[in-house]
Amino acid sequence: MMKYQEFNQQIIDLIGGKNNIQAVVHCMTRLRFTLKDKRKAKTEEIKNLKGVIDVVDNNVAYQIIVGTHVNDVYKELIDMLGISTGEEGSQKRKNKNFVKAALDVVSESMNPILEPIICAGLLAAFLSIVSLTGLISPESPTYQIFDALRNAVFYFLPIFMAMSCAKRLGVSPYLAVALAATILSGSINGVEGLSLFTIPLPQITYSNSFIPILLAVWFMGYVTKIVKRIVPTALQYFLTPLLIMVVMLPATLLVFGPLGFYLGEGIIAFFNLLMKYVGSWFVMMLYSALQPFIIMLGAGNFIMPVVASLIASNGYDPAFISSCTISDIAVGGAMLGYFLRTKNSKQKQLFGTVTLSAILGVTEPAIYGVFVKFRRPFVAVMIGGGLGGLFAGITGVKAYSIAWGLFGLPAYIGAGDFKNLWLMVSAVIISFVGAAIVSYILGVPSEDDSAEKESPGEITGENPNFRTISLSTAAEGQLVQLTEVKDQAFSTGALGKGVGIIPKKDTIYAPVDGEVAAVFPTKHAIGIKGDQGEEVLIHIGIDTVKLEGEHFQVMVNQGDVVKRGQKLAIVDFESIVDDGYDPTVIVIITNTNDYLDVIPEGSKQVHIDDPIMNIVLEQEQSK
Incomplete structure (x- = not known):
């Protein structure tokens, strides 16, 4: 079942x-x-x-x-x-360009093999603790048997990568593993003086590496397609595997093995030089502060190949895994600050749950469930995580294996190096407490921004308990209801209430007085935080993110103060339509739930300064 x-x-x-x-x-x-x-x-x-x-x-x-x-x-x-x-x-x-595709393959090939790698890392920490207590001697058969598991995972890393990468690229995993096992054999791995077809081969240690086999399996995909194309169907079962391996083994030893080996050495040398001449403190501070943004981009695992190379070469990672843990704990601290600050029972339950998951090393629930909505926690993590990373970098904290989160802290013991562990614990405490204090001070926006001021866009009705904020049009054209917009995310109102405008002219205007909160890199969307606390998103066209900024000329930057009716952008809507995209301009209030209601105007032609919707607020009762 x-x-x-x-x-x-x-x-x-x-x-x-x-x-x-x-x-x-x-x-x-x-x-x-x-x-x-x-x-x-x-x-x-x-x-x-x-x-x-x-x-x-x-x-x-x-x-x-x-x-x-x-x-x-x-x-x-x-x-x-x-x-x-x-x-x-x-x-x-x-x-997707070549670089993005390559990074995608590397990241997705690393994901499945993190299980044995994390297992080996935590086992190493456990063995260090047990040996220091005197319960098991490092020379005992029991210790050596368990240590063999740790050693085997890293020694046979090419086999794990071959299996994972082959599945990712649609190559026979068994042939890929056979190739990896061959280059790890005692007659090839690290052997000096080898030659193939009288061509001398460099001495290469393939164990504990992943780049040579990654390149080889990638090439195996192309070889497989060619062989299957030229071999008759009746003979493919017998000849295809043989021909693939006859091509791949020489290609790996002559080309991809040396290329991957020197590429890996180059990566290690680059980061060693960076940390030597710039300082590991800078790398750790920067990554600890920015990791939530990297996770939002779906690129959280792109550093794993670098980490694997550093550990295989040095026996430890001097920067990245420590930074991951410090940042994760900082996320937990930011959520604890919100948990202590909020008075809303529903929010308190949410903040409490994501605090625990972040401390344990899983930050996505916090980042996507809270950070994206409130945004202020990013500041808390940048400060708290940055301080923790700075401390860890200055004191030279090292991660001896790939394991992060609270349960990954024993991995910092290494070979009895308790000082390294206590320095890492100190860095984690700094990041946690720092982020918690900052997030508590910054507060929860939906609760702290409730007090509003009078503005030209505010209309007070006859009922003294209510007042209304009016938004003017963001573009001239035909006003339509949000339900008519051909985009499910907007038409359902899930992102907030609002309207659509089928534009007749190429200018985008500010519908409220306020500050530009965001200008998307692709220029297709602009966010404005109004003076009354209203969060306005102007989304120009549907799926126009794919245009990557083409046909858009934005005239404001994030942080600019704008006035109602001010020009924000010039958009070539004719070219957008010619490229096959819907030009509808969508204006929504992303914090709709903070108000009694958001009421759109009826469908009509709108011109500059014409109203398009009204936000209904409840007036504070006099005491």
Whole structure:
């Protein structure tokens, strides 16, 4: 009986059906889909499913965040889709350049093998603790047997990477593993004086590495396609594996082995030089402060290959894993500050839950459930995490294995290095307390921004208990109701109430007085925090994020103070339509729930300064 069958079936239906799924993999907390047509996915409905934390749609993938049990969900999902994991990466990815595609492959290939790597890291910490207590001697057979597990995981890292990468790229995992096992054999691995076809081979140690086999498996995908194309169907079962391996072994030893080896050495040398001449304190401070933003971009695991290389080369990671833990704990501290500050029982329950998960090393629920909404916690983590990272960098904290979060702290003992552990604990405390204090001081916006001031856009009605904020149009054209907008995320009102405008002219105007809170890098959306606390999002066109700023000329920057009717942008709507996109300008109030109601005007032609909606506020009662 499948535990997640109903849940997975709902996802399949809402994401556009089986035929819309081109590939699917998973990481620590999320399912990462490559969809044939993202427009078919009903994102807001997926977000509302019980068991879904959030949905992130970016150039990397369509990501559904479900939590740390994602592996179990994924296994059942693959069975229901009727595909093997080996088919996940066989399709071409659209709208992605080579660098993004390469990073995507590396990240998604690392995800499945984190389980044995984390296991080996925590086992190393456990063995250090046990040996220091005197219960087991490092020379005892029992210690050596368990230590063999730790050593084996890193020694045979090329085999794990071969299996994972082969599945990701649609290559036979068994042939990939056979290739990895061959280069790890005693007759090749680290052997000096080898030659192939009279060509001398450099002495390369393939154990504890991953880049050579990663490159080789990538090339194996192309070789497989060519061989299958030229070998008759009747002979493929016999000849295809042989021909693939006859090509791949020389190619690996002559090209990809040396290339991967020197590339790995180059990566290690770069970060060693960076930390030597700039300082590990700078790297750790920066990464500890910025990790939540990196996670939001879906790029949280891109550092794992670098970490694996550093540990394989130095025996420890001098920067990144420590920074991950420090940042995670800072996220937990920021959420604790909100937990202590809020008086809303529902919010207190949310903040308490995400505090615990962040401390344990899973920050996605906090980042997508709280940070994106309130934004101020980012400041708290940047300050708290930055201070903790700075301390860890100055004191030279090292991570001896890949393990993060509260339970990963024993991994800092290393070979009896308790000083390193206590320094890391101190860094974690600094980040936690610092972020908690800052978030407590900054407060919860929805509660602290309730007091409003009179402004030109405010209209007080006959009922003294209510007042109204009026928004003027953001573009000249035909005003339409939000339900008529051809975008599920907006038309359902899930992102907030508002209106749509079918533009007749190319100018975008500020609908309120306020401050520009955000200008999206792709220039298709502008956020304004009004003087009355109203959070206005102007979304120009549907799916125009794919244009990457083409046809948009934005005239303001984040932090600028704007007045109602001020020009914000010039947009070439004619070219947008020619490129096949809907030009509708959408104006919504993202903090709709903070008000009694948001009432749109009826459908009509609107010109500069014409009202498009009214926000109804409850007047404070006199005491």
